[in-house]
Amino acid sequence: MENVIETKNLNKVFGIGDLAIKALDDVNFHIQKGEFTALVGPSGSGKTTLLNMIGGLDEPTSGNVILDGQDISQLKKSEMTKFRQDHIGFVFQAYNLIPVLSAYENAEFIMLLQNVPAKERKERVYKLLEEVGLKGKEKNKPGEMSGGQQQRVAVVRALAAQPAYILADEPTANLDSKSTSDLLDLMYRLNQEENMTFIFATHDQRVMDRAKRIVYLEDGKIIKDEVH
């Protein structure tokens, strides 16, 4: 199976001298197409830092990050932005959506950046919004939707752009348990049906319960990596 994500001897140090913090300590890590992986660990263990690395948002202090076959240290900043647009889907904890745009407009946003033709955008967005149970909410602004519905729009936006994988940093942190399980069901189904690769960082036991693989981080090191 091909690796969509690969890190080699990845190190990330914040600050210098006595104040330096080793957020990632020699991380060697692979994710294959179709995985459904949770990154877990105590606060400050480096989950977000690792996600930022494999999301092409931050540069390592040393080591390599190879995303979808591309060593990203080769890319210029502007190329990196474009790379994220085309290869990586993001779902954050909150504030994912543009408040002044409707669910539909948010969902098609990345495709607009990618210059996907209007007809195709429309087809994909309608299909996905229906799949995630948001049919009839196309015109709603984020402020007119629940947190769970907003997160589902964010998933649709990521998915519609057809990325190689989707990264989600604590996507359920602001959700109640019903919304959490709905969102997890959705992502799980998309993983099963569309073979979409998902990687989460989470504290949430319910998320871990659904994960097929759990990677445990502590002090920037992978201490356990188990497949269920």
Added chain:
Amino acid sequence: MKTLLKISWRNCWKSPLRTGIVIGSIIVGIWSSIFMMGFMDGMMTSRKNNVINTRLGHIQIHSPEYEYDPNILNSVKDREKVIQALENNPHVVGYTDRFVTEGVLKTAREQRGIKINGIDVEKDAATLLISEKADQGSFFGEEFKYPVAVGDKLAKELKLEIGSKVSLSLTKPDSTQTSKNFKVAAIYKSGDAAYDNYNIFVPKEAIYKVIKSDEPIVHEIIVKIDDIEKADEVKAELLKSIKSDEVLTWLEADPYSAYAEDSYGMMMFILMTVIIVALLFGILNTVIMSVLERKREIGVLRSIGMTKKKVWAMITLESLIFGLVGGPLGILTGWATTAYFGKYGFDLSSYGEAMEAYGLDTIVYFNIPVEYYFIYSFLIVIATVIGSLIPAYIATRVNPIEAIRSI
């Protein structure tokens, strides 16, 4: 791009009150500055026309020495030649030649230094409006052999009425003094109190009798032409045949008018600059606030692959909307107001006396040279663009990692 515009537009109207206030103040600022400009130009034009029509004419001809030494001896050197040149010039619609000298006006109680203007009654009336400005009496009827017209304020100060006797003293060409009793035949009010206080008018023939001169001595020939814009051109034509006398346009003859024209342009630019700077800060402040409030949103957009360029465009559009909605509305309302008061006049009669003291009419007809609208619009566009750069720059500096970390 359409979506960016949509985002910018909706963000502008996310807080309608804030946006309304900013756009409203842009409109009011521009409108009021145009109002001021129209008013100032109207006042200036009114003063200019008044000065030209009652006193200066468009062109004046003197002896070259007269300007520095308005002495009775410094009369127009070659009157024949000048008259001939004027008669032959197609742009000249009228002229009047005057005997002008300084003298002293005495009443039983007081005396004043004044300027005696000896006028050709008919020609003067055909050229200038001063003889129509008589408040009481007229310039000049038959009832007095030696009539004089004095200014309204001078008459008040010296307690003169129609028929009052005054004595005028002046130096004759042979340098001896002479004086003669005149009777007040008219009390006039030109609209310029300083001028009225100093200038008195008598028929030219009367003054020739007083100085016992047979020759028609004149010191000043005032010319009216068909188009004020042609003053320089006509002057140049006249100078071809007039060699020994000096020809001045109204602008040269009245330093105040020249100064007013210059300072008007200056004032306009100061006014425009002040408004533009205010507009710039209004837009800057609002859009920077909007960017800072949306740091996390912008961070997310950068993360999902929105390029710096697009973020830049999104925020720039937001600033442009303020300027491009407020600017044209301000210009338009300003223009409409100016056009209205240009046609119907702006009534200032309650300030009449103060206005007249400066040679102004009480109804001001607004006027703004068209090019000012273009200059203003151009400056507004420039300011808006500059005002958009800073917030857009701030937005592109948003670090996605930090913005997301604060979520």
